[in-house]
Amino acid sequence: TSTSITIGTTHDCEPVTIGGTASPVIMSGPCAVESREQLISTARAVKEAGAQVLRGGAFKPRTSPYQFQGLGIEGLHMLSEAREVTGLPVISEVMEPDMVDTVAQHVDILQVGARNMQNYPLLMSVGRHARKLPVLLKRGLSSTIDEWLLAAEYIIAAGNPNVILCERGIRSYDPMTRNVLDLTCIPLLHELTHLPVIADPSHSTGRRELVPVMSRAAIAAEADGLIIETHIDPDRALCDGRQSITPAQLEKIVHETRLLTQLM
Numbered sequence: 001t002s003t004s005i006t007i008g009t010t011h012d013c014e015p016v017t018i019g020g021t022a023s024p025v026i027m028s029g030p031c032a033v034e035s036r037e038q039l040i041s042t043a044r045a046v047k048e049a050g051a052q053v054l055r056g057g058a059f060k061p062r063t064s065p066y067q068f069q070g071l072g073i074e075g076l077h078m079l080s081e082a083r084e085v086t087g088l089p090v091i092s093e094v095m096e097p098d099m100v101d102t103v104a105q106h107v108d109i110l111q112v113g114a115r116n117m118q119n120y121p122l123l124m125s126v127g128r129h130a131r132k133l134p135v136l137l138k139r140g141l142s143s144t145i146d147e148w149l150l151a152a153e154y155i156i157a158a159g160n161p162n163v164i165l166c167e168r169g170i171r172s173y174d175p176m177t178r179n180v181l182d183l184t185c186i187p188l189l190h191e192l193t194h195l196p197v198i199a200d201p202s203h204s205t206g207r208r209e210l211v212p213v214m215s216r217a218a219i220a221a222e223a224d225g226l227i228i229e230t231h232i233d234p235d236r237a238l239c240d241g242r243q244s245i246t247p248a249q250l251e252k253i254v255h256e257t258r259l260l261t262q263l264m
């Protein structure tokens with residue numbers, strides 16, 4: 001089993017423990033912070049649905065430079081406001097080594113995205129961060145488990161032991177789903193490392209209708225938590241709407257997670 005990491009100790013919010021014997025932690029919110037209204041209403045709804053951490057991208061690593069790139073620093077301020085309103089700790093992605101301090105002022109978990117899993121200057125920068133803020137390290141688009149663990153090692157070796165691994169699906173030959181959720185890696189990582197492991201059923205499937213069942217599957221495979229994209233109006237999302245669920249669907253997943261955990 002994994003060791004536990006406490007989230008939300010550096011800002012005024014409700015701290016959450018992930019890993020070890022703690023029950024699975026549900027992180028949820030929009031792919032991207034789009035506006036103050038969108039974020040605050042989604043934050044309230046995911047809290048109401050039972051999520052314990054709010055997600056929302058301010059800096060978005062989009063495949064095309066012509067797609068919505070996120071609100072940047074303005075988005076970070078909205079995340080801080082959403083924390084104040086809901087009491088939920090916040091997770092958001094940092095893309096540049098020099099931005100770690102700025103992002104850390106607003107978030108409770110620093111997210112390193114799949115595209116940056118082997119950005120070594122970024123890994124060292126989140127590792128050196130003074131408050132040792134927990135880091136969510138997403139698996140690279142086509143990374144092996146060894147490459148992923150060595151990326152985690154960069155953060156730990158730089159001084160920050162608080163790394164959470166996130167399986168977000170890996171590339172395959174088949175475009176039917178966005179990626180393939182590697183469920184096997186969850187129990188395997190529990191053998192190989194003490195780090196908490198969570199799953200992302202949103203980016204791994206790319207399809208909202210598959211999110212509930214793959215959430216249940218990841219919990220059954222002993223994930224320490226889930227990170228799920230929820231939007232108040234998924235069809236109008238500026239980013240990843242196709243895989244985003246509604247707050248009502250999230251509430252059901254939270255409930256199913258609790259039931260499954262009782263059985264395990």
Ligand code: PEP
Nearest residue numbers: 031113114115138168203
């Ligand atoms: C995200 O969480 O919105 C994201 C960009 O994820 P990934 O890095 O896994 O593609």
Ligand code: MN
Nearest residue numbers: 031229239240
């Ligand atoms: Mn996304």
